[in-house]
Amino acid sequence: MPLYDFRCPAGHGTEASFAMAERPDDIACAVCGETSRRRMPSPRLSIAGSAAFGLLESTQRSAHEPEVISSSNPGVRPPTPTTSNPLHRKLPRP
Numbered sequence: 001m002p003l004y005d006f007r008c009p010a011g012h013g014t015e016a017s018f019a020m021a022e023r024p025d026d027i028a029c030a031v032c033g034e035t036s037r038r039r040m041p042s043p044r045l046s047i048a049g050s051a052a053f054g055l056l057e058s059t060q061r062s063a064h065e066p067e068v069i070s071s072s073n074p075g076v077r078p079p080t081p082t083t084s085n086p087l088h089r090k091l092p093r094p
């Protein structure tokens with residue numbers, strides 16, 4: 001969900017996240033309770049498409065859509081044998 005910036009007449013800034021269809025034009029200020037008007041969003045063109053922008057998106061998305069993993073340790077592969085010589089199987093193991 002997009003993040004909207006609101007500002008009251010006293011200058012207090014408030015950010016709130018709403019679905020695009022449900023975004024209000026004004027909300028109550030969190031500091032003074034006055035009506036805060038929605039401001040025009042900045043386009044964030046300088047970081048769009050960058051790794052930092054991807055991190056911001058995934059962080060915001062994880063708040064309401066946690067990532068589902070298939071195993072308890074997805075990044076670790078099972079150990080592979082270091083030798084294929086059958087005589088090495090007879091050696092003592094630690």
Ligand SMILES: [Zn+2]
Nearest residue numbers: 008012029032
């Ligand atoms: Zn205020």
